[in-house]
Amino acid sequence: MKLNLAELGFYFCGGIVFTHFIRISFWPAYFLAFTLLLACAFLVGKNFIFKILFACLIFILGCLLLKNTYILPQSHISRFIFYKNNSVYTARGFINSQPYSKDGRISFMFATQELQFNDSNYKCSGDILVQLKDTRAFSYGEALILRGNIHRPFKLYGKNIYAIMRVSMPGSAVRLAKNYGQPVRKFAFYLKDRIESIIYRKLPPLTASILDAMVLGEKRGIPAQVYDAMVKSGTVHILVVSGFNVGIVAFMIMLLLKVLRLTRALRYITAIPCLVIYCLATGASPPVVRATVMAIFFLTGFLLRREPDVRNSLTLSALFILWINPRELFSISFQLSFVSVAAIIFLYPQLKAFFKAEAIKVRPLRFIAEGCLVSLSAWLGTCGFILYYFKILSPVTVLANICIVPLATLITLSGFSLVVITLIFPALAGPFAWANELFVVLLLKTNNFFIHLPYACLYL
Amino acid sequence: MLNLTQEERKVMLFLVTIALIGVGSNFLIKQFSTAKSIACFSQDLARINLNSADKKLLMGISGIGEKIAGRIIEYRQKRAGFSNVDELKAIKGITDSKFAKIKEYLTVK
Numbered sequence: 001m002k003l004n005l006a007e008l009g010f011y012f013c014g015g016i017v018f019t020h021f022i023r024i025s026f027w028p029a030y031f032l033a034f035t036l037l038l039a040c041a042f043l044v045g046k047n048f049i050f051k052i053l054f055a056c057l058i059f060i061l062g063c064l065l066l067k068n069t070y071i072l073p074q075s076h077i078s079r080f081i082f083y084k085n086n087s088v089y090t091a092r093g094f095i096n097s098q099p100y101s102k103d104g105r106i107s108f109m110f111a112t113q114e115l116q117f118n119d120s121n122y123k124c125s126g127d128i129l130v131q132l133k134d135t136r137a138f139s140y141g142e143a144l145i146l147r148g149n150i151h152r153p154f155k156l157y158g159k160n161i162y163a164i165m166r167v168s169m170p171g172s173a174v175r176l177a178k179n180y181g182q183p184v185r186k187f188a189f190y191l192k193d194r195i196e197s198i199i200y201r202k203l204p205p206l207t208a209s210i211l212d213a214m215v216l217g218e219k220r221g222i223p224a225q226v227y228d229a230m231v232k233s234g235t236v237h238i239l240v241v242s243g244f245n246v247g248i249v250a251f252m253i254m255l256l257l258k259v260l261r262l263t264r265a266l267r268y269i270t271a272i273p274c275l276v277i278y279c280l281a282t283g284a285s286p287p288v289v290r291a292t293v294m295a296i297f298f299l300t301g302f303l304l305r306r307e308p309d310v311r312n313s314l315t316l317s318a319l320f321i322l323w324i325n326p327r328e329l330f331s332i333s334f335q336l337s338f339v340s341v342a343a344i345i346f347l348y349p350q351l352k353a354f355f356k357a358e359a360i361k362v363r364p365l366r367f368i369a370e371g372c373l374v375s376l377s378a379w380l381g382t383c384g385f386i387l388y389y390f391k392i393l394s395p396v397t398v399l400a401n402i403c404i405v406p407l408a409t410l411i412t413l414s415g416f417s418l419v420v421i422t423l424i425f426p427a428l429a430g431p432f433a434w435a436n437e438l439f440v441v442l443l444l445k446t447n448n449f450f451i452h453l454p455y456a457c458l459y460l
Numbered sequence: 461m462l463n464l465t466q467e468e469r470k471v472m473l474f475l476v477t478i479a480l481i482g483v484g485s486n487f488l489i490k491q492f493s494t495a496k497s498i499a500c501f502s503q504d505l506a507r508i509n510l511n512s513a514d515k516k517l518l519m520g521i522s523g524i525g526e527k528i529a530g531r532i533i534e535y536r537q538k539r540a541g542f543s544n545v546d547e548l549k550a551i552k553g554i555t556d557s558k559f560a561k562i563k564e565y566l567t568v569k
Binding site: 004026030033034037040041044045050054057058061064065067068071072073074075145173174175176177 | 463464466469470472473476477479480483484486487489490491493494508514516517519520521522565
């Protein structure tokens with residue numbers, strides 16, 4: 001199966017891209033897929049013809065999956081929202097994400113079940129973004145009745161948000177004594193709440209917001225100036241949860257389990273659900289899902305004593321995400337995450353051979369040189385996308401990453417240590433909090449230094 | 461290029477068949493589904509039945525705290541249920557303004 005998965009992923013993504021740019025009808029493509037399937041079944045023994053037919057079949061499967069996401073059922077909430085309609089809607093459903101509270105407003109995704117407007121009642125489906133003015137605390141899975149205006153968003157349409165409901169009148173949110181939340185997600189969100197409360201309790205707001213982003217991927221608390229400065233130096237990737245964080249979590253879990261003297265197989269088996277919970281707690285964004293699937297692939301490989309292939313595992317994680325939502329292929333986070341990892345996988349060995357990094361005899365120097373090359377390959381891979389999306393070119397990125405990534409590793413590790421220590425021995429958390437504060441200040445100062453270098457970043 | 465064994469090919473074909481059937485049926489359901497109108501509200505939607513709601517459910521309504529919810533249940537038990545929503549006015553703590561605010565969320569069945 002060497003590299004077969006990577007190849008299949010390539011054809012599958014090709015189908016999605018094709019359908020995105022060229023309009024096709026579902027049913028002719030569907031019948032073509034079935035014809036190809038039958039042909040494959042009959043010609044399963046013929047090597048060359050089977051390969052070509054099967055590649056075409058996977059390509060069309062990608063087309064069909066994307067096409068299927070374009071159509072919404074008649075009962076979808078977006079079908080009931082009309083242009084210039086000011087009627088008040090009453091919706092029953094449940095909270096389908098972790099509620100986020102800021103300035104007396106709570107935002108969350110709301111899975112609708114029933115809808116009432118203009119004296120008619122309908123069964124409905126689909127999620128809406130709710131912005132609720134309330135002082136009460138809400139949690140994931142809670143069943144509610146909400147009353148307010150619903151409108152179609154413009155910018156959020158691509159993010160699978162088809163409607164926004166604003167609930168501002170007092171008493172327009174009625175709690176029902178039911179909970180539809182999935183236990184695993186509930187536990188993940190509970191854990192996230194606990195960790196967030198520890199971070200914000202032990203650290204000053206700026207440090208806490210940066211640590212919250214690095215440990216839990218929650219960027220909403222970060223001041224805009226800090227975020228912009230990170231974008232300019234090309235180090236903003238440290239403010240999102242990515243493979244790097246998943247790696248650290250996996251490492252810490254394995255270390256903890258090793259201390260508990262568990263066998264290797266048991267350690268791997270225990271680490272997998274822990275990683276899934278971490279993935280859910282951080283919002284299951286494409287970079288985290290990618291890293292989690294890759295980590296599970298690797299752990300399973302070790303468990304089964306099979307040699308895991310990084311290219312196959314990368315494709316498996318891409319297929320996993322695209323199977324759930326093919327539109328993710330066009331999201332910036334998906335593209336940057338996969339392109340950077342692919343660039344490191346494919347470009348780094350070439351660059352290493354080209355610059356003869358192996359020839360450096362002094363170990364620390366070789367380590368630094370290799371770090372530079374990893375950073376350079378990731379930058380080369382992503383610079384085209386960054387230019388296209390952000391209209392910014394940061395020549396300082398490679399240099400900045402060399403200094404900032406080790407610092408970010410230190411912050412993430414000390415952040416996790418702070419959380420674990422606070423949970424076990426709260427009285428001992430002081431020094432960890434001070435160290436975190438110092439590292440974050442160092443990070444900001446270093447970043448500031450790099451962006452003020454001449455030609456550090458160029459806007460196009 | 462796609463070096464699959466005969467068994468792997470059969471497994472892949474089986475998986476693709478299942479996926480195709482799934483996508484096709486999902487597309488059909490979406491295309492031919494209709495918006496179902498509900499003749500009457502399900503009990504939970506918009507209004508809470510005063511004769512069956514528990515304390516927790518009543519407390520979900522803005523304006524009804526633990527004490528008032530307790531009094532409502534006590535009143536219900538004493539009088540063997542409410543005959544209409546207006547009876548709430550007889551409960552201590554429910555003023556006219558509070559009643560006006562909460563009555564739209566309540567019903568009697």
